[in-house]
Amino acid sequence: MIRILLLCLGLTLLAGCGESLEDRQSDASHGLAGKARGNTVLAPDTSIVDRRPAPPNPERNAYFGDLHVHTANSFDAYSFGTTATPADAYRYAQGQALRHPVGFEVRLQQPLDFYAVTDHAMFMGLVKAADKDPRFSTYPITEPLHGINDPDNMTELSLLGRGRAFSEFVPALIEGVLNGSIDKDLVHAITRATWREAVAAADAAYQPGRFTTFAAYEYTSSSDDRGNLHRNVIFKDTERLPAMPFSRLNSQNPEGLWDWMDKLREQGIESLAIPHNSNGSNGQMFKLVNWAGDPMDDDYAEQRMRNEPLVEITQVKGTSETHPLLSTTDEWADFEIAPYRVATKLESEPAGSYVRDAYLRGLSLAEQGVKNPYQFGLVAASDTHTGAAYLEEDNYHSKTGMLDGTPERRGSVPARWLHGTLAKWYDPGLVTSVEGRDYFEISSFEYWSASGTAAVWAEENTREAIYEAFRRKETFATSGPRIRLRFFAGDYEPSLVDSTALVSTAYRDGVTMGSELPAGETPPLFIGWAVADANGTPLQRLQVIKGWIEDGEHREQVYDIACSDGLKVDPDSHRCPDNGATVNLDCSTSANVGASELRTAWRDPDYRAGQAAFYYLRALENSTCRWSTWDAVRAGVAPRPDLPPTIQERAWSSPIWLVGPAGDNLPAR
Numbered sequence: 001m002i003r004i005l006l007l008c009l010g011l012t013l014l015a016g017c018g019e020s021l022e023d024r025q026s027d028a029s030h031g032l033a034g035k036a037r038g039n040t041v042l043a044p045d046t047s048i049v050d051r052r053p054a055p056p057n058p059e060r061n062a063y064f065g066d067l068h069v070h071t072a073n074s075f076d077a078y079s080f081g082t083t084a085t086p087a088d089a090y091r092y093a094q095g096q097a098l099r100h101p102v103g104f105e106v107r108l109q110q111p112l113d114f115y116a117v118t119d120h121a122m123f124m125g126l127v128k129a130a131d132k133d134p135r136f137s138t139y140p141i142t143e144p145l146h147g148i149n150d151p152d153n154m155t156e157l158s159l160l161g162r163g164r165a166f167s168e169f170v171p172a173l174i175e176g177v178l179n180g181s182i183d184k185d186l187v188h189a190i191t192r193a194t195w196r197e198a199v200a201a202a203d204a205a206y207q208p209g210r211f212t213t214f215a216a217y218e219y220t221s222s223s224d225d226r227g228n229l230h231r232n233v234i235f236k237d238t239e240r241l242p243a244m245p246f247s248r249l250n251s252q253n254p255e256g257l258w259d260w261m262d263k264l265r266e267q268g269i270e271s272l273a274i275p276h277n278s279n280g281s282n283g284q285m286f287k288l289v290n291w292a293g294d295p296m297d298d299d300y301a302e303q304r305m306r307n308e309p310l311v312e313i314t315q316v317k318g319t320s321e322t323h324p325l326l327s328t329t330d331e332w333a334d335f336e337i338a339p340y341r342v343a344t345k346l347e348s349e350p351a352g353s354y355v356r357d358a359y360l361r362g363l364s365l366a367e368q369g370v371k372n373p374y375q376f377g378l379v380a381a382s383d384t385h386t387g388a389a390y391l392e393e394d395n396y397h398s399k400t401g402m403l404d405g406t407p408e409r410r411g412s413v414p415a416r417w418l419h420g421t422l423a424k425w426y427d428p429g430l431v432t433s434v435e436g437r438d439y440f441e442i443s444s445f446e447y448w449s450a451s452g453t454a455a456v457w458a459e460e461n462t463r464e465a466i467y468e469a470f471r472r473k474e475t476f477a478t479s480g481p482r483i484r485l486r487f488f489a490g491d492y493e494p495s496l497v498d499s500t501a502l503v504s505t506a507y508r509d510g511v512t513m514g515s516e517l518p519a520g521e522t523p524p525l526f527i528g529w530a531v532a533d534a535n536g537t538p539l540q541r542l543q544v545i546k547g548w549i550e551d552g553e554h555r556e557q558v559y560d561i562a563c564s565d566g567l568k569v570d571p572d573s574h575r576c577p578d579n580g581a582t583v584n585l586d587c588s589t590s591a592n593v594g595a596s597e598l599r600t601a602w603r604d605p606d607y608r609a610g611q612a613a614f615y616y617l618r619a620l621e622n623s624t625c626r627w628s629t630w631d632a633v634r635a636g637v638a639p640r641p642d643l644p645p646t647i648q649e650r651a652w653s654s655p656i657w658l659v660g661p662a663g664d665n666l667p668a669r
Contacts, residue, residue, distance in 0.1 A: 053209020125194025377473030473514025538594025
């Protein structure tokens, strides 16, 4: 990181040191030319969108939110120029504009229903305190942070100091606490105070029936081989909370986190943890052994599922559904794959790193007589480090703020000639040449995604109702759009799919996503229902993904179950014909192609009585331009040829599990 930012210093000297990033950003370069929607630069708006609470709905409503948001209280976010507070983040989620660290303002196209600020527990608030708190900022290690985010320091020239802050401060702080040169009690006092302020901000923003917030934080750990083991911890309410979050400083082992959560639960403090970026875990997230390397047993499975009923399937650092090497017959498996371990250029092992593989591993363990530790539901998140979730491809501005806040730095447009030349001279690894053009390749920003959104089905927009939806796993995930999914299974009549009583009857006579159903003699009827984002792109197809174990081997099958434009599924290939939707070089798309809604009843044509399996729903939109292509179009250059030019946005339901007879393969509770 230091070498990268030394390079930035050199580039700044070439470009002019007194120029701010805001001054340097043209409309085209930060993706705002001709925009009329999304996270667009808009006139400041101090009002919150008025959304009056609706009465509870027994058939449940779809609510959309983000459970993974960083603000200035995270050591990395503050180092990268973020000054947004948790209160700012909650205002943004409700529709207000928020200032990006580069200088422009962003605003959501439509407000979210729930939001959770999840700043890193480790040294929460300490970097900001190193800059501003007179009790702490007198320590010598804090000097590089003094004034780091002052208005006159928000320039490219400041990037050198930001690199030092990010790469040197935390190790020096740990060493200082351990050797006694830094007051550990003061460090803990600042963390506790920051945590109290974050909880107070969540409570102040909470509007039952209209907008829900959760007290939350991120537990940030990794394996010894740099495999990502991060989790977000979400508390049900704020009536009673721990004085300080449990962090990697307490234990590197996630099982230690679960022990802590269990002890809190005994005191009436309810929470759950949501693993994320399993794609970057190098196979560590969904292993077949515990932390000590011992075989999993029922106690392990029960504790894991008690504390981790959900997993984040997609976010800015890539999608974790599956990998082309794992799902060779799934044409849509190569979706926003970020191939590296988090914050490295080390390849991440696919096996044990992806959700579908974890589901299959869980079935294998259950077949061997161990309770299933991987029977989790699905959500998605942004993992923004600016307080503002960027969920739309045509309005993606960055994750880290100043480091990737311009198209040039995130590698979507060619580096300017002087910049590329200096970078190659300084470190050839910072630049990649593609068809004669040089692009920056810093921290794999080009692989990152404008993603994603968590969604639940709940009776009302309150902490109690949404948290209970988390617990029963009636959740679904999208890559950003507000696609709505319903998924039911039971002994239904096929005519139910067209009934006005569909939802109430489906709940009464069957099960919904996140549930289990006995694997009987005859196949259940599945009902899949997807509704497109009213402000987004039409749907192309609706699919069911099935997984099972056969002769000890993992098996999976993708079935298209509904097609747009009146097209029919081929019964042999289980695929819809191409609906003819196209994307043009200016990012315009075909008109009047695709569906606003897809709904159907389906039975598994390959069903085997009594066989344990999982099924989940996947809805695919027509293709549109990827964020990197939007950057290029606005800059007036050709899209980078080694990046996907388009993206097929999608949504995933939590699975329905069919369980074997006599309780075989039953999930852990």
